[in-house]
Amino acid sequence: MLFAIALAVSLLANTAPTHETGDFTYNGFRSANLSLDGLAVLTANGLLKLTNVTKQKVSHAFYPDPIRFKNSSDGAVHSFSTTFVFAIVPEFPALGAPGFTFVIAPHREFPGARPGNFFGLFNETNDGNATNHIFAVEVDTLQNAELYDINDNHLGIDVNGLVSVNSSPAGYTENDIQGFRNLSLISGKAMQVWVDYDGTQKQIRVTLAPVNVGKPNTPLLSPSFDLSPIFKETMYVGFSSATGTIISSHYILGWSFKVNGQARRLDLSQLPRLPRVKKKQKSILLTTGLPFLCLFFLSILVFAMAYAIRKQRKFAEVLEDWERDYSAHRFKYKDLYVATKGFRDQELLGAGGFGRVYRGVLPTSRTEIAVKRVSHESRQGMRQFIAEITSIGRLRHRNIVTLLGYCRRKGELLLVYDYMPNGSLDKYLYNQPKLTLNWSQRFRVIKGVAHGLSYLHEGWEQVVIHRDIKASNILLDSELNGRIGDFGLARLYDHGTDPQTTHLVGTLGYLAPEHARTAKATTSTDVFAFGAFSLEVACGRRPIETREEEEVVLVDWVFSCWDKGDILEARDPNLGTDFVAKEVELVLQLGLLCSQSQPTARPHMRQVVQYLEGDLVLEELSSLGISRSGFPFAFHEGFSRSGTAYPSSADNAFSQTSSVANGVLSGGR
Ligand SMILES: Nc1ncnc2c1ncn2[C@@H]1O[C@H](COP(=O)(O)OP(=O)(O)O)[C@@H](O)[C@H]1O
Ligand SMILES: *[C@@H]1O[C@H](CO)[C@@H](O)[C@H](O)[C@H]1NC(C)=O
Numbered sequence: 001m002l003f004a005i006a007l008a009v010s011l012l013a014n015t016a017p018t019h020e021t022g023d024f025t026y027n028g029f030r031s032a033n034l035s036l037d038g039l040a041v042l043t044a045n046g047l048l049k050l051t052n053v054t055k056q057k058v059s060h061a062f063y064p065d066p067i068r069f070k071n072s073s074d075g076a077v078h079s080f081s082t083t084f085v086f087a088i089v090p091e092f093p094a095l096g097a098p099g100f101t102f103v104i105a106p107h108r109e110f111p112g113a114r115p116g117n118f119f120g121l122f123n124e125t126n127d128g129n130a131t132n133h134i135f136a137v138e139v140d141t142l143q144n145a146e147l148y149d150i151n152d153n154h155l156g157i158d159v160n161g162l163v164s165v166n167s168s169p170a171g172y173t174e175n176d177i178q179g180f181r182n183l184s185l186i187s188g189k190a191m192q193v194w195v196d197y198d199g200t201q202k203q204i205r206v207t208l209a210p211v212n213v214g215k216p217n218t219p220l221l222s223p224s225f226d227l228s229p230i231f232k233e234t235m236y237v238g239f240s241s242a243t244g245t246i247i248s249s250h251y252i253l254g255w256s257f258k259v260n261g262q263a264r265r266l267d268l269s270q271l272p273r274l275p276r277v278k279k280k281q282k283s284i285l286l287t288t289g290l291p292f293l294c295l296f297f298l299s300i301l302v303f304a305m306a307y308a309i310r311k312q313r314k315f316a317e318v319l320e321d322w323e324r325d326y327s328a329h330r331f332k333y334k335d336l337y338v339a340t341k342g343f344r345d346q347e348l349l350g351a352g353g354f355g356r357v358y359r360g361v362l363p364t365s366r367t368e369i370a371v372k373r374v375s376h377e378s379r380q381g382m383r384q385f386i387a388e389i390t391s392i393g394r395l396r397h398r399n400i401v402t403l404l405g406y407c408r409r410k411g412e413l414l415l416v417y418d419y420m421p422n423g424s425l426d427k428y429l430y431n432q433p434k435l436t437l438n439w440s441q442r443f444r445v446i447k448g449v450a451h452g453l454s455y456l457h458e459g460w461e462q463v464v465i466h467r468d469i470k471a472s473n474i475l476l477d478s479e480l481n482g483r484i485g486d487f488g489l490a491r492l493y494d495h496g497t498d499p500q501t502t503h504l505v506g507t508l509g510y511l512a513p514e515h516a517r518t519a520k521a522t523t524s525t526d527v528f529a530f531g532a533f534s535l536e537v538a539c540g541r542r543p544i545e546t547r548e549e550e551e552v553v554l555v556d557w558v559f560s561c562w563d564k565g566d567i568l569e570a571r572d573p574n575l576g577t578d579f580v581a582k583e584v585e586l587v588l589q590l591g592l593l594c595s596q597s598q599p600t601a602r603p604h605m606r607q608v609v610q611y612l613e614g615d616l617v618l619e620e621l622s623s624l625g626i627s628r629s630g631f632p633f634a635f636h637e638g639f640s641r642s643g644t645a646y647p648s649s650a651d652n653a654f655s656q657t658s659s660v661a662n663g664v665l666s667g668g669r
């Protein structure tokens with residue numbers, strides 16, 4: 001029985017190529033026999049996919065057999081009915097591409113037909129020509145002004161050409177509910193279309209609704225139109241589509257057709273599924289997400305660049321070619337900045353004549369440092385200055401604060417020293433200090449400074465004159481050893497060259513009279529300053545002090561005590577009774593010896609060390625021919641306060657800074 005039917009069908013198919021009944025239904029197109037061309041394909045799960053992403057191409061999908069629509073060539077067109085479910089998935093959510101048509105045409109091939117708005121049915125020459133015999137319902141998602149399209153989301157009835165006979169924006173009127181509802185054709189959602197032709201009334205009705213809603217009673221389009229002149233006896237039915245520059249994917253999910261009767265309902269549950277929405281999400285991601293992402297990264301990039309530029313400016317340094325030789329002594333400003341936590345006030349150790357000194361910890365080696373920021377504008381003499389300080393940087397002595405290196409910025413020089421945890425000596429001496437040093441500690445410091453200075457004068461490859469020995473430039477390390485600091489100031493003299501300088505460096509009270517007069521620093525002027533320093537330490541007083549409105553010159557006073565035969569009276573009362581009289585006496589006498597006006601009368605630092613270490617015995621001062629007239633301050637000989645530019649270091653650091661800095665930085669030996 002089954003076999004007989006199959007045989008009959010196949011016989012029918014073979015013997016009668018024309019589908020006389022014109023009745024078929026596709027609930028999905030799996031294993032359907034359609035005539036496809038162009039981009040049209042049937043997908044594995046049974047979708048009729050009219051277009052893919054290839055641009056400017058046409059596609060056709062036709063029921064393979066011609067269908068009889070008329071009894072005779074001049075007869076009337078039979079009624080027919082069709083319904084199909086479609087979905088348009090746009091490449092870009094907001095942009096429509098050429099749509100597709102349901103078409104009834106005398107043939108399945110359209111040679112010379114153009115893609116894009118021509119839907120693969122017409123071209124410029126034959127568009128609108130009555131010889132076409134083409135009837136189509138367009139599902140149009142592009143507005144083409146030349147074709148009088150009403151918008152970019154409409155359905156239209158086309159006869160022989162692209163200018164619609166009748167068209168309407170996509171939408172529907174739901175049964176039993178008032179009002180028209182718009183539908184977006186490119187929403188990617190499945191929708192159903194019904195096309196009915198009433199052969200007696202000569203009326204076409206086109207109805208649209210979302211899938212699952214059911215056929216609305218009110219059609220979208222219902223023009224009276226006689227298709228008889230258009231149709232030939234037999235026609236092919238199918239779909240055509242085309243791609244332009246913007247592409248949508250057009251899917252037909254199911255289709256049924258019938259001549260002389262109602263097309264069968266589609267079984268919606270059997271329709272194939274549309275491709276995963278993932279694709280749509282991806283495209284959303286690509287179209288809206290990507291620009292956002294780009295913007296995001298761009299702004300990050302801009303911020304990063306701005307940050308980098310700011311950072312570069314912030315950490316900008318001055319580095320000249322000649323400095324390559326000193327690169328080992330060069331510090332990165334950034335490292336110093338990090339080390340001192342941005343030179344914040346909590347890290348400030350003190351402010352001296354040259355600038356502020358900050359404590360820091362080097363990020364890599366974790367070593368503690370002291371960074372002195374010296375402001376300077378002049379570039380002159382910088383090279384010589386750097387040469388000198390780096391040379392001093394190679395100098396290592398347990399009584400000298402090691403200069404680790406330097407860094408240069410615009411208008412600023414940074415000197416990096418070993419950190420001295422106990423700070424400078426002066427704060428242990430004057431004005432009822434919180435902490436004071438006992439005699440053995442003081443004696444050790446004095447001996448240390450003598451050793452250090454002696455090393456600078458004679459122990460090293462070059463003669464180094466410190467020029468500014470004073471209590472505030474002596475720093476105490478963790479073991480309370482005295483160390484000579486502030487080498488930014490010192491100048492170098494090669495052995496044998498005539499020491500001469502045009503600028504005065506030093507601090508009042510420590511300044512030898514001939515130094516003040518001639519502005520020439522020598523080892524003897526350092527010895528003079530050392531004398532003032534050792535008296536200062538032993539007596540706990542500044543070299544020149546104002547007491548009860550009277551200026552007290554320390555040397556003068558110590559001399560008077562000695563003269564009276566009680567030099568020990570000059571000692572610091574803070575020492576109490578805990579001191580070695582012989583040592584205090586030695587230091588005071590040595591201090592006087594070094595403080596003599598006559599440079600040649602002063603001992604060398606080497607001798608000072610020997611006296612202090614007890615290797616040489618200091619003779620009675622009187623036997624050395626010391627007298628009051630031998631001291632500079634007693635009669636203010638060769639020394640006039642108004643004549644010098646140097647007030648006491650403590651009260652006018654600023655003027656000292658500029659003049660001393662000039663002296664150092666402008667070179668001139
Ligand atoms: N290497 C160092 N370690 C610890 N503290 C230091 C160091 N160098 C300087 N200081 C501190 O910074 C202060 C100012 O130093 P400085 O500029 O040398 O003073 P001045 O110019 O008055 O001699 C000092 O009094 C001392 O407390
Ligand atoms: C498909 O239809 C065409 C045209 O009617 C016919 O020649 C062909 O044999 C059919 N193919 C199948 C597999 O049915």
Ligand SMILES: *[C@@H]1O[C@H](CO)[C@@H](O)[C@H](O)[C@H]1NC(C)=O
Nearest residue numbers: 038039040041051052053054
């Ligand atoms: C589009 O379809 C045509 C015809 O099936 C095919 O040749 C082409 O490779 C397809 N292009 C893409 C990008 O899938």
Ligand SMILES: *[C@@H]1O[C@H](CO)[C@@H](O)[C@H](O)[C@H]1NC(C)=O
Nearest residue numbers: 068069070071072075078260
């Ligand atoms: C075709 O025409 C004949 C008369 O010419 C008529 O009997 C027949 O019913 C028509 N067929 C249809 C399907 O209308």
Ligand SMILES: *[C@@H]1O[C@H](CO)[C@@H](O)[C@H](O)[C@H]1NC(C)=O
Nearest residue numbers: 110111112113122123125126
């Ligand atoms: C237009 O289409 C017709 C029929 O399909 C074809 O004969 C003609 O050559 C085409 N013209 C152009 C310019 O492509």
Ligand SMILES: *[C@@H]1O[C@H](CO)[C@@H](O)[C@H](O)[C@H]1NC(C)=O
Nearest residue numbers: 125126127128129130131132
């Ligand atoms: C319509 O097409 C036919 C045949 O292709 C042609 O002879 C005729 O001139 C065309 N008419 C118009 C108005 O273009």
Ligand SMILES: *[C@@H]1O[C@H](CO)[C@@H](O)[C@H](O)[C@H]1NC(C)=O
Nearest residue numbers: 151153169171180181182183
């Ligand atoms: C439907 O769309 C048209 C324009 O296409 C608009 O004027 C109308 O307000 C819309 N109606 C609704 C209910 O959104």
